[in-house]
Amino acid sequence: MFGAGGGTSAYEEIHETDVILLWGSNAREAHPIFFHHLMKGLDNGARMFAVDPRLTSSAKFADAWLGLSVGTDVALANAVGREIIRAGLADEAFIARATTGYEAYAANVEPCTLDWAAEVTGVPAAAIADMAHAYATAGKAQILWTLGITEHHNAVDNVVALCNLALLTGHVGRWGSGLVPLRGQNNVQGGGDMGALPDRFPGFQPVDDPAARAKFEAVYGAGLNPVPGKHLTEMFEAMETGDLRACYVIGENPADSDAAVEHARGLLAGLEVLVVQDIFMTRTAEMADVVLPAAVAWAETDGTVTSSERRVQRVRAAVPPPGQARSDIDILGDLARRLGADWGHPSAEDLWDELRSLSPIHAGMPWDRLEDGGLQWPCPSEDHPGSPFLHGWLWADDLEGRDPAPFSAVQQQWPAEELTEEFPLRLTTGRALDSYNTGVQSGGYDSPIRYGHAIDVNPGDAGALGVADGERVLVSSPRGSVEMEVRVQPDIPAGLAFTTFHFPELVDINVLTNDAWDPRSGTSEFKAASIRISKLEPAYG
């Protein structure tokens, strides 16, 4: 945000913050050790507001749970902003010095009264006002979010709607205040940092910037494509039109993980060439023409990963890879040789040093400085201590010569798929504590608390449908149907259904989910599909 793709704050800052908005995140289950840090903040007296359609296990620790309707985050955020302005609680000096676009923002949120937002979101007006006042008057405050914000067709709107609140109150760029997207995979931050984005080189340098390109071309000794590439969702669209005919998939299982997954499987099956490099024979690998068995990155190879607080840390080989499995570096190096480019046999450290020579935010992080506990980027020189938080420049009189941070005027948009008589329930998906994504890894151990192949529904809805706890039912969306078990859950609001996505071999849940997506982020709307639950026909016989 504001020019750098990472969360603004160090975990330990939350120990000292005064107000926490946990928005679309069930961190207690999805990021449990971050939640330990959050609990230190609560133990030290912070107030927490949990914004989530579900009364999650995280929300149960909050001072207030704001149980909004799925997909009404922008309405709620805009109403919070309007209330802060109306009550005279905006930080006018910060806005004047460090931001642009305030007038347009204020005009945009002006119609978003508390009563309007209460009607739209289902959250009582008093609770919205209480959260607005608490956030604006706090000495230090953080907004934390995860996929409850980003897995929507208007994901970017959701994110900037939250960023607006930080700009309105000056809760960013200083110790204890910040904007914290918790990352879902152990190196999704590092992947982006390393340039695994369609439009960036390592260190977030744009591919269409001639100066950046010239720098990389000089070191790589090859011309580089100046045109931004496609993100995942666009790749599937290009498969549909026939523009994309070959795919090399490394460590991803889209044949299980994609929304509207039957459609995605059809497109993968229609490719001329599919190469999969993975540690397991996933469903995607089973469809491949060539499978390259890879070593387990974090236990069988050396390298680095980067966490949600931008901390770069070493992973190290502890055990040898089995059979023919090889490290990703070896596989890619051999492939390059077959294609006519000899890159030698670089170690992980050799590649890291090359990266440091090209990415200024990593320049000051030689291998030996990462040995013990890691460093947080940006770390531009070897005498730099790393950066616990970002955007301190917002508080400098001259903004250290940078452009001010822009407000964004965004408006409420409903989930792409409306509820209808035929599909009257809202399905949202998420993680459970003991499992992970499509279960490729977490399926390997016996968890005594695993329940995951059930659909959670409110007791009233279950009663109206005439289904009992534990009963198998047919769950249908406009894209398909699956059979699964009902779990009657009083913590689920009426009209909502929830399930995890960890057990595709038991319940192919992404048959149901909606692949409507945000053209700016490329993320599908996993959080909002319309479904119907029907009783199974009794078996006669």
Added chain:
Amino acid sequence: MDGSTPVRLTIDGQEVEAPAGSTIHAACEGAGISTPTLCWAENLTPVNVCRVCVVELEGSRALVPACSRPAEDGMEVRTDTERVRHSRRMVLEFLGSGVDLSQAESLHAWMEHYGADPDRYADEGHPVERISEPVKVQDELYVRDYEKCVLCYKCVEACGDDAQHTYAIAVAGRGFDARISTEFDVALPESACVYCGNCVGVCPTGALQFKTEFDLRQADQWRPEEQTVTRTVCSYCGVGCNLDLHVQDERIVKVTSPSDHSVTSGHLCIKGRFGWEYVHGE
């Protein structure tokens, strides 16, 4: 008062300076004087129950626990007087006379140092009465062996305010019948337990043990002297928890986390602690 001004005290006749807020234990460590501990851990709040760390403090009638007593200016502390040695020896003997300390490896050198002999309380025909009950094996993740539990409360602290905030366990019963217990003594999978294993991580006696370690010990295959420990980062969510992989015969046999790491403080979740088996899968 400036909270950063160091405190000055005397330990065993030696002038010692310690950072403000230090305990006597920390001041001793800083001065190179080691202290036996059992219920203390650097990532837990001291609960003061085992008394194995007691020291003599000038002006104090009773011995004081070094692990929790703050160091103050002008204190005169003695850690190696006859009274301290006698007290530490008897604490160790009392602990060892009630339970099996064979896997409480951190205490063995101290027991030898102080000449602690738990069996000296036995009379002919009256051996010391130790807790005796079968190991509770209820799942594949960890076991509970009450014969080894000294009720140090570390597991309760790690499950509660000091880390996990799950509060699945507490002490139930009194005296010789006191046990760390789930609510109403229900089986673990029916309790509030979320299987983070942080209780196992802090247990000093082997009363709580990872099932992998327990099985290897049962088979007489647990060989810590042959194990390597490699530090890496967990493969699941994006928090970046450091893991120490304990490897024996090219297989992971146990996962812990360093208690001085800024991300974890030594604590993990169920996935980080137990979710590594896929590395050796299929």
